[in-house]
Amino acid sequence: MSAQEERRALTSRPSLYAHVLGLLAAEPDGRPRAGGYPPPEEPSPPPGAERLRGKKAFAAVRSALGPLLSGPCTRAAVEAVERRLAELPVPVGALVGAVLSLPLDDESTARALGRRLVRTGRDSRSVSVGLALMRRLGEPEDVPSLRTLSRLRNLAGLAVTALEPLDPQTAALRWLDDRIRGPELRPLVDALLTGAVAEVRAFLVGRAGDVRLVGPSPARRIAEAVGLVGLLRAERVDPRLLAQAGRLLVRMASPRDYQAEILCYGDAVESCDALVRRATALPPTVEHAAVLLSLAVDLHSGPTRLLPWRDGQCEQLLEALGALLTSPAWEGAFAEPGQDATSAVRQRAAWLRYTSGLLFRTPGPPGRLRIAVLSRDPADAEPVEARVLVDGEPLVPALFGRGAAEAPEYLLDRRALWATEEPHEVKLAEAWCSEGCCGALRVTVVREGDEVVWRDWQHPARLPSGDPAPVLPAYRFDAAAYDAELARASRSDGWSWPARTAGRLIGAGLREDPGLLARWDARFLHAGADTRDPDTTVLWFLYRPGFSEGTAGEDGPWLQFVWRLPDDGAPPAERAAAALRRLAEEDPRAYADCIAGSR
Template sequence: MIVGRRALRAAEALDLRSLLDQPDVTDRLWDEAGRLLYGMSRAHGYSKLHEYRDAIAVCRRWVELAHLQPATIDRATALTALADEFATGHAALVLGDLRVELVATMKDVLTAWIAELGPVSAWMTQRVAALDAPGSGFAVRVVTSEPNPVSMAEARVLIDGVPIAARVFGCFEADPPEWVLPRLVATAEPKEIVLDENDGDELRVTIVREGDEVVWRDWRCQISARLLRDFRFDAAQYDREVDRVTHDHSWEWPARTVARLINERLRPDPAIRARCHSTWESQDLAEIGFSYPDTPPYAAFRLMVDVAGRDPAEVADEVLAGLTYRRLTSR
């Protein structure tokens, strides 16, 4: 796929706006336009869509033409991925209020395509069901890219529809939910958190509960002058959103669910030097890493867990039971 500045130059050289404004737009041209828009939106970390002078017109026209395209799995995958960028990625900054209309249209098209295509991937089903463009106030959306075979998971924090990491860093990739979500809990004691980071540069903000409001203030970042004003949120709404996204695991793939369940049980016990994560090779393969003994020098061990076709909760219980047995018999 052509990405970044190459995608920008290709769109400009082709005069993509004029091509899409023709009476008859071929399926091939529509597909290629989508790839260029996605390439400018993602760009290996830094979006170039804001540099494209015809971005808004081309995005609008491309979405208008979507319902005319024959439904295919590849086409639905591309539309799903770009819809997430319009809704909560850097493209949302370029589109402004228009993103709400475009995302709603994309969701309608995708819903019709899925009904026509029959069974599609769990990733596509989940992403289309969750698709929306957050409006005013505080919001968090966990977004995953198309699994190939396993994707990244980003916890995108938005304020008044603006994706904060993209706004400050100019990049698309937010930190994963297990890093971000625990930090968002607001208490009466002010705490400075790292909301996101990019190549070692941290975006920091102080969060404090003041009566029936949660306040975000004192933004700091080493590399960016694009810092934000103070924000005040209704505390009840803020708490509901943090609770909702913390307990919504519908985006997880099987191995990631197993990893989360195992880590939740292991974390409170400091004597157990083990952590679990899903591998990059498969959505159904989890890896537990151990170190022993409790003091250096350590020896490292790995245990691979196959989750394919099984209930992740049952797999986690079996793994934890085995770890408990090994720990007891080793004493």
């Protein structure tokens, strides 16, 4: 089909907005189809549609659409947009990205054109441009059309993004409907879609385990879709709902996502405040203590601390949680478990005691720098972080926000943060997906006389919110106070558990005597607890032929091994000593598992 024939076919098509309205009107029960509607068949993309990307795509979009975004908004302008888009060799994703970053000289004209494209656009490319403009310029009157187009599967993501600041509850429900298919959460989504209030309530008070498993993004959308802050402000609130609200708020602050979802939740401040004020209604159980303490961890040094609090409000909530959890009524929740308790129960109990002591019973040391080794509830399998606070503010969520702070084994045990006159680079955090995907936060640490300086920051150019990352100055610390704080943080090991402690001791032994592995042409990589089995200690090492003689090249053959040491009941120090003796006497390649390497 020629370009002229494609345009002729396009002009005979109804708008996508009218198409969805027709589908909705045809539903026999008047309810939209769960999961949305498939898009209608469209003309084939323009020749070479995948050719232009990046700066070239931006330049092409700006040249084609820029003049139309500042001229009169007429039917002819809409047709011109469709005509130019049909011939523009730019894929839809790059097209939307370019429109989101285009300078807009006349916002009212661009808004009017976006509205026309949303309602009259006859293909996904032109409607996507309209939705991108509505994402930037939308107003409350645009909500009905955005709700309608969010029913079309190929446009749902962009329509929901445009809806979020205008109607977060509907946007959240559409997001959940579009993405949730599993049996754990789908009943909740279906109940919300049908307005089954009793079923929604039953889910919220009875599915604690399911909510613990959801990711940060679904947790935020669930809170928005159910109107969580309104439920917490009700005259009478079921304690089970209070606990569930706490779990959702903690999940939103998890670093296992591309951004801290708690910072995107518009009702976060009000929800946290309402929950803490009603927390006295919770029975003093281990489960409830874990929920409240996890929330306290994030109020102390997680992304939750960065919310737009009123002066002193965050500190007041943290103080209120401390007063509650350290009161005599809650002593039983922090007690040592019985001898027949499982290792998971013991680990959780130890975490409760260590974390409450660090947050509520140990005054913070003076000085600019504070290192707090913390984690949320270990039952949620969240990472242990060596959180860096400068002047009381958490550095990683404020400057990076894409993942957790580095582990204490790296920043403290391996002395990465220790400063010498020789500058060295330190990785403070890595994106949850990987550094190669979404970057890392790095800084150069050097000692200059009686000061320690952090300078030459490296981080992604933009924050997860899309805002430009701040230009970071050099941070200067008094060297004596700096050394004292690192020494204090290194002495604390209450955050660890037997398998992890054994791994740390093995790692310390191999750093003190690298020859234990070098004699086998091997180099130590890491030792710790298995993420899937916290009771198992794991040691990773790299084998390179000729390493012991200094003839192994970086480009030469290699193998990576992992040695798993299940818990045998011995104290961590004995397990570590036995492991080091075996490494000294037997080639570890004979009993470790090869997991990667050269062919």
